[in-house]
Amino acid sequence: MPIPDFSQVLGLQFNTEIVEDLRDDEGNKLDGLCDFQTRTIYIDKHAPNKEQVYLHELGHAVFERASLTQHHDWCTKLEELLVDIPAKVISENFILIPKFANSLKLDENKDETNPRK
Numbered sequence: 001m002p003i004p005d006f007s008q009v010l011g012l013q014f015n016t017e018i019v020e021d022l023r024d025d026e027g028n029k030l031d032g033l034c035d036f037q038t039r040t041i042y043i044d045k046h047a048p049n050k051e052q053v054y055l056h057e058l059g060h061a062v063f064e065r066a067s068l069t070q071h072h073d074w075c076t077k078l079e080e081l082l083v084d085i086p087a088k089v090i091s092e093n094f095i096l097i098p099k100f101a102n103s104l105k106l107d108e109n110k111d112e113t114n115p116r117k
């Protein structure tokens, strides 16, 4: 599945960046991250299923844009389930074709840096 270089989420654009060695603020390794401040979905270059990671992070963007993101522990866990399960099922069953954007190159043998840079 091609990963678009940007996505529209309830009227706002979120860009996608494939990055080397993605980590959170505590230094923990991550497969993906949705940064609401910069409206960027980051995906680690070495994540095993980048398409599923993209869909998962897009789900977080939808939750944030719909003002459904809550910062209570049980809400965070519920949001993780609600974004992860559809991401898995969609990536198991569908090939997505970006509507507006270019696709990011994901070939493991080629340079995966963002083609816009």
Ligand SMILES: [Zn+2]
Pocket (backbone or CB within 6 Å): 056, 060, 080, 083
């Ligand atoms: Zn998540």
